[in-house]
Amino acid sequence: EAQVTQNPRYLITVTGKKLTVTCSQNMNHEYMSWYRQDPGLGLRQIYYSMNVEVTDKGDVPEGYKVSRKEKRNFPLILESPSPNQTSLYFCASSLSRRGTDTQYFGPGTRLTVL
Amino acid sequence: GQNIDQPTEMTATEGAIVQINCTYQTSGFNGLFWYQQHAGEAPTFLSYNVLDGLEEKGRFSSFLSRSKGYSYLLLKELQMKDSASYLCAVRDDNTDKLIFGTGTRLQVFP
Numbered sequence: 001e002a003q004v005t006q007n008p009r010y011l012i013t014v015t016g017k018k019l020t021v022t023c024s025q026n027m028n029h030e031y032m033s034w035y036r037q038d039p040g041l042g043l044r045q046i047y048y049s050m051n052v053e054v055t056d057k058g059d060v061p062e063g064y065k066v067s068r069k070e071k072r073n074f075p076l077i078l079e080s081p082s083p084n085q086t087s088l089y090f091c092a093s094s095l096s097r098r099g100t101d102t103q104y105f106g107p108g109t110r111l112t113v114l
Numbered sequence: 115g116q117n118i119d120q121p122t123e124m125t126a127t128e129g130a131i132v133q134i135n136c137t138y139q140t141s142g143f144n145g146l147f148w149y150q151q152h153a154g155e156a157p158t159f160l161s162y163n164v165l166d167g168l169e170e171k172g173r174f175s176s177f178l179s180r181s182k183g184y185s186y187l188l189l190k191e192l193q194m195k196d197s198a199s200y201l202c203a204v205r206d207d208n209t210d211k212l213i214f215g216t217g218t219r220l221q222v223f224p
Contacts, residue, residue, distance in 0.1 A: 035214075042216040043157070043201070058211070090156060097210050100145065100164070105156035 023091030
């Protein structure tokens with residue numbers, strides 16, 4: 001089954017404790033992206049990757065890191081989480097960044113930083 | 115600047131028709147997407163418009179007018195399971211980004 005998976009689905013942590021949210025897709029997609037979703041603000045892009053070893057900042061990259069060592073995986077790293085990073089996070093992938101290519105979303109990770 | 119506007123909330127009755135509007139202002143345009151998102155779940159793709167006109171897909175239709183920066187999603191024969199948020203998103207071909215509106219929360223009542 002074609003899908004985007006994320007782990008963990010739920011995480012409660014404390015300020016300053018490094019964490020990684022994994023994302024994996026099995027559709028051989030080139031383009032992968034991380035979003036955060038907050039009430040009243042909609043989905044905002046954090047980082048994206050056009051292909052292996054190619055990553056770039058989205059609209060809200062501060063406090064986050066990513067890597068793309070393999071085509072299928074795109075982990076999101078929070079080196080020193082803070083309470084304002086409490087949010088619902090979605091990983092997404094698409095064949096490319098072309099206009100017609102649909103983005104497929106993972107199930108989401110609900111992160112709470114105390 | 116970049117801006118996408120859609121109503122925050124709408125209500126409708128089972129079996130009825132509802133139209134969710136979306137207006138946008140972006141520096142470039144390379145297509146408009148509609149996604150459905152149930153509470154706490156991932157957005158799922160509904161439709162894509164890049165040319166003016168109406169695209170029909172079963173009970174759902176989506177319309178685009180590029181000159182007016184306007185789209186709507188039309189849902190017919192509403193069912194309870196259609197209660198969800200509907201996200202309008204525009205691909206800006208200058209930045210190549212997909213910009214999302216804040217979503218319209220639709221509640222369908224019996």
